[in-house]
Amino acid sequence: MRKNVFVIIVTFNGDRWIKDTIQSLLKSKYSCRIVIIDNGSSDKTLEILSGFKEIKLIDNHLNLGFGQANNIGIEYSQKKNADYIFLLNQEIFLLPQLRKTY
Numbered sequence: 001m002r003k004n005v006f007v008i009i010v011t012f013n014g015d016r017w018i019k020d021t022i023q024s025l026l027k028s029k030y031s032c033r034i035v036i037i038d039n040g041s042s043d044k045t046l047e048i049l050s051g052f053k054e055i056k057l058i059d060n061h062l063n064l065g066f067g068q069a070n071n072i073g074i075e076y077s078q079k080k081n082a083d084y085i086f087l088l089n090q091e092i093f094l095l096p097q098l099r100k101t102y
Helices: 018-027 045-049 066-079
Strands: 005-011 033-038 055-059 084-089
Touching (some): 005 066, 018 033, 018 045, 033 045, 033 066, 045 055, 055 066, 066 084
Parallel strands (some): 005 033, 005 084, 033 055
């Protein structure tokens, strides 16, 4: 049985990272639902996010802080019957495979 995994990402002026972060999740071999909570970005973050139909965007319109924004995403995910919730920073992306570099 496939698990219902939600990835919560809090954004704030993350236009230089967020596209790569989302694309890395979409390319992952693990299925997940992506929830973005934006804390009032004033850069191009919201414009970039509008191009992704696969995500759920919750726009706070102001900066509620990292913790409170995560709590909003967690509450949303729990209402959608999440089995697992993964908190991911906006500047982190998943590698398709890890390679030893030593």
